[in-house]
Amino acid sequence: MADQGGPLSPDDILTAVVLADPYTALFNPLTPSSPHCLMALAGRPLLDYTLECLFHNGVSEVILYLSNCPSMVRSWLADSKWSQDLPLACRPLNISTIVNEESRSVGDACRDLDEKGIVRGDFLLVSGDLVASVGLEEVVEKHKARPAKDKHSIMTKVYMQAKPGNCLMTRGSEVVLACDKATDQILFYQRSGHTSYNFPVELFQHDEVSVCYDLSDPGIAICHPTVLALFSDNFDIEDMDTLTAEILESDLVDSTIYMETLVEGMAARAFSPYMFLTLSNMVMSRWFFPLVPSSSSYKYSMNNVYKGKECKVGKGSILEEEVMVGHGSVVGTGCELSQTSLGSNCVLGEECVLFNCVLEEKVTLGKRVVLSNCIIGKGSIIPAGVKMGEKVIIGEGVELGEGITIPDGARMIATEEDDWGEDEGQDEAVTGGSEWGPRAFVYKEDDAEDEESVVSEKAVQDTWGEVYYTDEEDDVSSDGSADEESDQDFGDFDPESEEETAGGEHEDVINFRREVIDSIARGLEQGVASDNLVLEINGSKHAWNITLSEVNQCVIYAVLTANIPLDKDLLSPAVVLPTVLKNITSLLQLLTKYSRSKSGQQYYIVGLESLVERHPIYMEILSKILHNLYDKDVLSDESILAWNKKLGSAAPSEQIQATICSKIKPLVAWLEQSDSESEDDSD
Numbered sequence: 130m131a132d133q134g135g136p137l138s139p140d141d142i143l144t145a146v147v148l149a150d151p152y153t154a155l156f157n158p159l160t161p162s163s164p165h166c167l168m169a170l171a172g173r174p175l176l177d178y179t180l181e182c183l184f185h186n187g188v189s190e191v192i193l194y195l196s197n198c199p200s201m202v203r204s205w206l207a208d209s210k211w212s213q214d215l216p217l218a219c220r221p222l223n224i225s226t227i228v229n230e231e232s233r234s235v236g237d238a239c240r241d242l243d244e245k246g247i248v249r250g251d252f253l254l255v256s257g258d259l260v261a262s263v264g265l266e267e268v269v270e271k272h273k274a275r276p277a278k279d280k281h282s283i284m285t286k287v288y289m290q291a292k293p294g295n296c297l298m299t300r301g302s303e304v305v306l307a308c309d310k311a312t313d314q315i316l317f318y319q320r321s322g323h324t325s326y327n328f329p330v331e332l333f334q335h336d337e338v339s340v341c342y343d344l345s346d347p348g349i350a351i352c353h354p355t356v357l358a359l360f361s362d363n364f365d366i367e368d369m370d371t372l373t374a375e376i377l378e379s380d381l382v383d384s385t386i387y388m389e390t391l392v393e394g395m396a397a398r399a400f401s402p403y404m405f406l407t408l409s410n411m412v413m414s415r416w417f418f419p420l421v422p423s424s425s426s427y428k429y430s431m432n433n434v435y436k437g438k439e440c441k442v443g444k445g446s447i448l449e450e451e452v453m454v455g456h457g458s459v460v461g462t463g464c465e466l467s468q469t470s471l472g473s474n475c476v477l478g479e480e481c482v483l484f485n486c487v488l489e490e491k492v493t494l495g496k497r498v499v500l501s502n503c504i505i506g507k508g509s510i511i512p513a514g515v516k517m518g519e520k521v522i523i524g525e526g527v528e529l530g531e532g533i534t535i536p537d538g539a540r541m542i543a544t545e546e547d548d549w550g551e552d553e554g555q556d557e558a559v560t561g562g563s564e565w566g567p568r569a570f571v572y573k574e575d576d577a578e579d580e581e582s583v584v585s586e587k588a589v590q591d592t593w594g595e596v597y598y599t600d601e602e603d604d605v606s607s608d609g610s611a612d613e614e615s616d617q618d619f620g621d622f623d624p625e626s627e628e629e630t631a632g633g634e635h636e637d638v639i640n641f642r643r644e645v646i647d648s649i650a651r652g653l654e655q656g657v658a659s660d661n662l663v664l665e666i667n668g669s670k671h672a673w674n675i676t677l678s679e680v681n682q683c684v685i686y687a688v689l690t691a692n693i694p695l696d697k698d699l700l701s702p703a704v705v706l707p708t709v710l711k712n713i714t715s716l717l718q719l720l721t722k723y724s725r726s727k728s729g730q731q732y733y734i735v736g737l738e739s740l741v742e743r744h745p746i747y748m749e750i751l752s753k754i755l756h757n758l759y760d761k762d763v764l765s766d767e768s769i770l771a772w773n774k775k776l777g778s779a780a781p782s783e784q785i786q787a788t789i790c791s792k793i794k795p796l797v798a799w800l801e802q803s804d805s806e807s808e809d810d811s812d
Contacts, residue, residue, distance in 0.1 A: 143269065145188045146248065147179060149257035150196040152234050155401050155592055158524035158542040158572040159506050164198040166257030167205055168405065169489065171412040171470055172422045172435070172453055175258045175399055176202070178412075180211055181420055182261040182396075184221050186269075188253060191224045194242070196232040234367040236360050243357035254350045254369075260408050261347060261396035262417045263289075268389045272351040275387060279314075283353040283384045286315070286373075290392050291345035296407050297397045298345050300595050306344070308388055310337035315386045318373050347396035355384065401594030402504055402522065406485055410468045413451040422453065437473065449668055455490065465661075467668040478513060484664040495531075499660050502593075520593040530566035538593065540572040541565065641673040642683040649687040649716065659718035681723050682736030688716050689754065695744055702749040709750065710757055720763045730768040733758075742785050751789065752796045759800075766800045773797045 149166040156165055166176040183191060195202050203226060207214060213224055227245070232238045242248055251273060253265070265287070272285040291298040305326060307317035316332055332338050350356075350369065359372060359382065366372050376382050395417050399405040408417075413433045415421050427435035432450040436442070440454045443462035448454070452466045455473035460466070463480040471477075472490035480497045488494075488505045495513030503517060506525040511517070515529050518537035523529075526543040535541070545563070563570050648665045651657060670680050691712050693705055713720065724730050737755075741748040758764040773793060776786045 143186075143188045143253065144190045144192065144248065144250065145183045145253040145255060146192045146194060146242065147176075147183075147255055147257050148194050148235060148238055149176065149202060150194075150232070151256060151258055151398075151400055152196075152232075153400065154574060155594070156405075156504075156522070157574070158540055159504065159522060160197065162198070162525060164195075164202050164257075167201060168258075168399070169470075169472060169487075170260065170399060170405065170409050172427060172437075172455070174205065175260070176205075177209065177211075178260045178417075178420055179255060179257055180222060180224075182259060182263075183253070183255070185419075186253075186263075186265045189223060191222050192242070192247065192252075193224055193226045193257075194232075194238050195226055195228045196230055196238070199226070199228040199230065202226075235369060236364075236367040236372075239357045239360035240364070243354075243361045248354050248357060251351060251353055254352050254356075256348045256398055256400070258399040259347060259349070259396070260399060260412065260417060260420065261349070261394070262420050263287075263391050263394035263396045265349070265351075268391075269351055271389065272387070279312075279385055281383055281385045282387060283355045283359075283376075285351045285387045285389055287347065287349035287351070287396075288341075288344040288388060288390050289347055289396050290343060290390055292343040294596065295345065296411075296596055297395075297404075298343075298596065299401065299404060302346055302400070303342070304344055304346055305340070305342050306388070307332055307338050307340045309335045310339045313387050313389065315373075315377065315388050318370075318377055318386075320370060341390075344390065345397065348398045348400075349396065359384070402520070402592075403594030403596070405504070406468075406487060406502065409470050409487055410451045410485070413453060413468075413470070426456070427453065443479070450672060461496070465664070467664070468671065472507065482661050482664055484667060489525075499658070499664070501660070501664060524572065526568060528562075528566050528568040530562075530564075530569065533565060535565075541569050542572045543568040543570070545570040637673040637675065638679050638683070641669055641675045641679065642686065644669040644673075645683045646687045646690070649684075649691050649719075652719075653691055653712065653715055659716065659722065662716075662719050663722050677729070678732045678735070681729055681732035682739060684719070684723055685733045685736040686740055688712050688720060689740060689747070690744070695746075700746050702746065705746055706750045706753060709754060713754075713757055713761065713763075717761055717763070720758075720761075724763050727765075727768065730764050731772075733764065734768060734772045738785070738789065741789065748788060748792060752793045755793060756796055766803070769793075770797065770800060 149164060151165050156168070159168070166179070167174045170178065180191065193202070193206075206212065206224065206226075211220075211222060211224060213220065227242070227247075229238070229241050232241060251269075253269075268285060268287055272282075275282040275285070288304070289297065293303070301320070303320070305319050306315055307328060308315050316335065316338065317328055319326060356372070359376070360366055363372075363375060366375060373386060376384050376386055395411070397404060397408060399408050411417060412420065413422065413435065415433065422429070422435050427437055429435055432448075433452070434448045434450070435453040437454060437456035437458065439456060440458045440460075442448065442454065442460045443464065445462050446460050446464040447466070449465065449467040451468040453470040454460060455471045455475060457473050458471045458475040458477075460471075460477045461479040461481065464477055465482045467483070468485045469483040470487045472488055472492065474490055475488050475492045477483075477494045478496035478498065481494050482499045484501045486500045486503045486505070489507035491508045492505050493510045494500075495511060495515070497513060498511050498515060498517070500517050502519040503521045503523070505511070505523045506527065508526045509523045510528040511523070512529060512531045514532035516534040518535050518539060520538045521535055522540045524540070524542040527541045528543070529535070529541070562568055565571070645666055648662055648669070652662045666680065666684065669675070675683075689709050689712065693708050694700070724733060737751065741751055747754070755764065755769055759766060759769060773790065776790045
């Protein structure tokens with residue numbers, strides 16, 4: 130970090146341009162009425178993190194470009210530590226604001242800045258949702274020195290190293306680029322999501338070329354004012370990606386771009402709901418130190434739990450990990466909170482369960498409300514009996530009705546707009562609101578044709594955001610069927626790892642399986658809802674850093690062994706099978722949560738293979754277990770037949786595989802016959 134002790138010479142003054150608006154609708158309906166850069170992440174506005182990062186990197190002047198709700202941003206700025214009302218010597222940063230409510234893109238903002246002519250030297254270009262604890266001084270110095278060797282150099286783009294599966298590597302934001310290995314000049318650039326890439330022939334004119342795919346883009350660029358002029362020269366360019374492509378591909382643009390990859394520190398943008406929740410949890414986990422929740426405002430305790438002033442936590446409530454309870458908030462008795470942030474003056478009823486959520490200030494939840502992967506706007510009311518789907522955004526002041534079911538990916542607002550954009554919510558509230566509640570209406574984008582388009586699976590995927598995997602089969606919803614860990618087989622670890630046990634199994638897996646067994650046993654005994662069990666299992670998954678493969682295998686193991694005394698020697702198939710089938714029926718919803726993808730089913734099958742090897746009694750009833758799982762749509766016939774084919778190709782020395790093949794042979798024959806009959810019917 131830069132030394133802030135002495136005055137800076139004119140040559141050392143570094144200017145940053147902060148685009149406060151992300152120019153997306155991903156957070157609607159929260160952001161139209163309030164600026165995205167003021168959304169509270171772990172108790173602090175996003176813009177506060179951005180300015181803090183710039184201050185620590187020696188930036189002295191900031192141009193804050195405002196488009197959405199500029200008065201609210203200026204008001205916050207005036208009351209913050211960045212206030213420009215302070216004496217000049219006491220200001221951390223000299224911040225000037227530019228307002229243009231007509232700006233609709235990064236291109237519009239840059240063209241406006243170019244027209245105003247207020248940026249005269251090299252500058253940092255960042256977004257107002259940047260959360261970063263990285264050192265940029267060396268990158269800036271390299272950028273300033275580069276024109277001595279390459280007079281056409283106009284920009285240096287900053288990336289973080291992140292392989293697919295890293296929680297900061299999100300689908301749609303990943304990049305594939307090629308650069309000159311000696312100079313780091315970018316030669317090829319493309320956002321990923323493609324199955325193939327056409328690298329230009331010009332790449333082979335360079336001695337050595339590096340092709341990079343393991344990068345996350347925090348949206349940091351060091352630019353020459355020429356960058357703004359290029360936006361002005363090309364009125365159809367709306368974002369930095371398009372500008373980069375234009376520079377690299379157009380013969381009319383004689384400019385070059387360079388890259389720098391940071392391997393230390395953390396940097397990312399909260400540009401989507403997924404990234405917003407992920408960064409909230411990471412800040413609470415102190416991954417962005419020294420950017421952490423304010424110690425003067427929150428009391429910090431074990432497992433990264435933060436409690437504000439005068440908050441109350443009821444008896445029996447559990448604040449597991451990465452939890453923030455805002456000032457004056459009340460958590461009822463018997464609640465369970467994990468990876469969740471509550472704003473000030475929130476009220477939670479008894480036995481609420483919250484996982485990976487952000488609640489803004491003055492939110493009220495009724496008794497036994499379960500929320501997972503949700504963002505709830507300020508002043509909203511969710512009464513008892515509401516069944517909330519995942520990846521839901523509730524706008525400010527929404528009041529839902531009792532007992533309703535909100536589907537996955539829904540977005541609700543408190544007032545309804547007519548075809549002319551006028552609010553009708555006031556009249557609707559008087560007459561009883563809508564089917565969703567007294568003040569609750571489905572939010573629709575301007576180009577949405579009907580309500581279904583808002584909650585369709587593709588719309589949820591596109592608007593929420595998710596972690597990026599190289600395998601498309603791992604791209605499943607975060608309700609338990611996928612997460613941000615890389616896939617791995619059961620017990621498939623480095624044999625030289627010091628943390629492994631003598632039997633070759635990692636100690637974290639053993640501890641995680643023990644917690645899953647306890648959760649499922651308690652669930653069967655007390656009738657705990659499957660959704661709550663999923664939240665517990667996912668919480669344990671993150672605590673022990675467990676992969677999706679290990680989750681599924683531990684779940685199938687725990688379900689099939691629950692209430693069965695495996696330590697006894699005189700167990701018979703006639704005794705074990707009825708209990709196993711009863712467990713499957715009782716926990717069917719839990720099992721299907723983790724088997725929505727082909728890879729999820731494959732992990733179950735690997736778990737079954739491990740189970741029969743550990744406990745031979747299950748070999749005798751394996752065929753019946755598979756048949757039951759097939760009948761209940763936990764496993765598909767394709768998955769079972771593919772497993773049988775794989776077992777048939779195993780080496781003769783693999784006795785366990787041969788035995789399994791023999792035991793499931795009748796079931797496989799029946800499935801193949803059913804498939805054949807289905808094909809005949811179709812013909």
